[in-house]
Amino acid sequence: MEEEYDVMAMSVPDADFYNFDKDRVEASFGENQVWAAYDDYGMPRWYALVHKVVSQEPFKTCISWLDGKKNGYVGSMKKWIDSGYYKTSGCFSIQKRSSNDSLNSFSHRVQWTICEKGLVHIYPRIGNVWALYENWSTSWDISTSVEEMNKYEMVEVLQDFSEEGGVTVVPLVQVPGFITVFRRLPKQRTFPRNELFRFSHQVPSHFLTTQDGENAPEGFLELDPAALPQELLETVVKKPEEEVDDVLEIPNNVATDDETKVKIEWKVTK
Structure with a gap:
């Protein structure tokens, strides 16, 4: 039996430079694509396989x-899944076909492969940006608070996931003066296969160049605000004690808190 979720809405600021919405218009969809869709927490942690685009206008x-x-999954991982937390890396089975007419329920295309058993494989890939659960633990269960769960850190993946080597990442931090521009920290971390559930969801990203605007900080990453937690959707202000060499010099005309807000609404049947 299909379960229908109520229409949800969230307000997010525009990205500082790149328009992520242009990557999820009607013409972006095609057969045999996997798309990430927003879950009931507003993060892109559901996946859908597109069999066919019935029509673009109206979108269906x-x-x-x-x-x-x-x-x-067994032991603590099974308990974690059974408690209602979403799995976003690993093997997925393909459910029965259904129709969908909600363009705004989708966030971004996902890289995937399919095995001989017909299971879809989705894992962190080199160049991806992912949000990690900051306080993640295998002991999380149904009693874990939403506040503890919804704290994240952003990372860029440095190599494709492998069963033997896990996945290596580099942390990303916001650039002072911007909302959605991030820079890499000079340190790496490797997570083994049994910590894949630490990875909450992939965040669409864009590598900035001077083509993105006169004051675009070239070589930095811009992240999609629609996939970022609310605590990161604020302009970061440089603290007096910060080292000058540790931040990018910020141009004068940066994003402000009173910028235009974008409404996102979706209705999902899953």
Whole structure:
């Protein structure tokens, strides 16, 4: 039986430079694509396989949701999944087909492969940006507070995930004076396979160049504000004690808190 979620809405600021919405218009969708969709917390942690684009205007697709709950997890990982937390890396089964006419329920395309058993594989790939659960623990269960769960850190993936080596990442931090511009920290971290559930969701990103605007900080990453937690959707102000060499010099005309807000609404059947 299909479960229908109420229409949800969230207000997010515009990105400082790049327009992420242009990557998720009607013409962006095609057959055999996997798209991430916003969940009931407003983060892109659901996946849908697009079988067919029925029409662009009005927007209508034939999709199958991907289910990650039935693929052999035991012990603490099974408890974590059974408690309602979303799995966003690993193997997923393809559910029955259904129609979807909600363009704004989708965030971004996802890289994927399919194995001989017909399971869809989704893992962190080199160049991806992911949000990690800052306080993640295998002991999380249904009693874990939403406040503890919804604290994140942003990372860039440095190499494709492998069963043996796990996944290596570099932390990202906001550049003072901007909302959605991030820079890499000069340190790496490697997470083994059994910590994949630490990875909450992929965040669409764009590598900035001077083509993105006169004052665009070239070589830095811009992240999609629609996939960022609320605590990061504020202009970062440089603190007096910060080292000058540790931050990028900020141009005068930076984003402000009174910039235009964008409404995102979606209705999802899953």
